[in-house]
Amino acid sequence: MQTQLLKIDSRHIDTEVIKKAAELIRQGELVAFPTETVYGLGADALRPDASKKIYAAKGRPSDNPLIVHIQEIKELALIAKEVPETALKLAAAFWPGPLTIIVWKNDRVPYETTGGMETVAVRMPNHAAALALIKESGCLIAAPSANTSGKPSPTEASHVAFDMNGRIPLILDGGPVGIGLESTIVDLTEQRPVILRPGYITKEMLEEALGVEVFMDPGILAGEQETGRQSGLKPKAPGMKYRHYAPKAELVLVEGDMASVVKSINELIKTKKKEGLKVGVIATDETKEQYLSDFTVSIGAREDKDAIARHLYKILREFDQSEVDIIYSESFAAKGLFEAVMNRLKKAAGHRILYV
Ligand code: AMP
Ligand code: MG
Numbered sequence: 001m002q003t004q005l006l007k008i009d010s011r012h013i014d015t016e017v018i019k020k021a022a023e024l025i026r027q028g029e030l031v032a033f034p035t036e037t038v039y040g041l042g043a044d045a046l047r048p049d050a051s052k053k054i055y056a057a058k059g060r061p062s063d064n065p066l067i068v069h070i071q072e073i074k075e076l077a078l079i080a081k082e083v084p085e086t087a088l089k090l091a092a093a094f095w096p097g098p099l100t101i102i103v104w105k106n107d108r109v110p111y112e113t114t115g116g117m118e119t120v121a122v123r124m125p126n127h128a129a130a131l132a133l134i135k136e137s138g139c140l141i142a143a144p145s146a147n148t149s150g151k152p153s154p155t156e157a158s159h160v161a162f163d164m165n166g167r168i169p170l171i172l173d174g175g176p177v178g179i180g181l182e183s184t185i186v187d188l189t190e191q192r193p194v195i196l197r198p199g200y201i202t203k204e205m206l207e208e209a210l211g212v213e214v215f216m217d218p219g220i221l222a223g224e225q226e227t228g229r230q231s232g233l234k235p236k237a238p239g240m241k242y243r244h245y246a247p248k249a250e251l252v253l254v255e256g257d258m259a260s261v262v263k264s265i266n267e268l269i270k271t272k273k274k275e276g277l278k279v280g281v282i283a284t285d286e287t288k289e290q291y292l293s294d295f296t297v298s299i300g301a302r303e304d305k306d307a308i309a310r311h312l313y314k315i316l317r318e319f320d321q322s323e324v325d326i327i328y329s330e331s332f333a334a335k336g337l338f339e340a341v342m343n344r345l346k347k348a349a350g351h352r353i354l355y356v
Pocket of ligand 2: 144153
């Protein structure tokens with residue numbers, strides 16, 4: 001299959017391009033498109049055959065459900081068994097935006113889209129091209145991140161093309177995304193709201209909007225501590241249990257105060273170099289000059305959390321193009337947006353963490 005790449009500018013939407021993409025969606029085909037979080041791989045969410053194509057193109061396990069994208073809050077009622085009060089509060093506060101909610105699904109939503117689950121994940125993206133595509137297609141669009149399963153999510157159209165060339169008919173190129181991490185997922189099907197995946201919308205922001213305490217899925221917290229691997233707790237979002245975002249080279253996180261981290265990483269670099277290995281480092285603007293590595297990339301300045309989130313996946317992909325055998329990364333105190341950054345970094349590292 002030939003993959004076409006068409007530019008789309010959010011400030012001046014080219015209606016011809018959107019019409020073409022919308023027609024493909026209506027035919028049950030796949031279209032990759034930009035959102036504010038990462039690029040999505042879209043298909044008609046209510047057609048089992050279309051959803052199945054997403055799993056095939058990504059090589060995604062079939063038990064890992066898709067997020068359904070809508071372009072108006074009232075479309076939630078088209079797929080939810082009932083719309084809880086909490087959903088309306090969160091929609092009013094954060095939609096369009098980087099928040100996915102989980103509600104009970106109705107019979108319109110095929111199990112192919114929900115990975116066999118009775119619940120459905122829904123989001124309204126804050127991106128003019130994405131909203132225009134959903135509207136023009138007249139469909140609700142199921143869209144996971146547009147990467148090959150297991151790889152870092154795409155934050156630029158070139159990342160999508162690298163993974164999906166020849167597998168899908170069309171990629172809409174809207175330039176680099178604004179946020180760069182996948183949406184926060186909050187489960188509204190239990191007594192209490194539970195975060196299944198941390199993201200740009202933090203626990204504190206959700207609590208302020210809802211006026212009640214919001215909990216973190218114990219399965220995520222357990223998975224983030226090495227000991228959690230033996231605790232038997234599984235994350236509730238099926239996708240969170242899979243190895244993810246991993247670069248080809250082994251990635252190791254180093255945690256501690258800044259001076260100790262730099263010193264320890266440099267000692268490790270010396271040892272690895274003696275073994276004939278090439279070493280990469282994920283540094284920050286504050287430390288990037290201090291490393292003896294073969295390939296050092298700064299993820300951004302520590303006080304600019306947004307930039308660090310935005311750069312993470314691009315950097316992980318860049319390391320795949322470099323020849324390094326092992327990568328050491330600095331860590332961040334897991335608060336606010338850094339909670340999401342650390343969640344992704346730990347998964348990318350397969351939970352290899354050195355405390356210094
Ligand atoms: P992606 O769109 O690639 O970021 O993946 C979607 C994420 O949402 C995966 O981690 C899924 O496991 C999660 N997800 C989607 N639907 C549900 C659901 N009904 N219940 C729990 N998690 C879900
Ligand atoms: Mg994904």
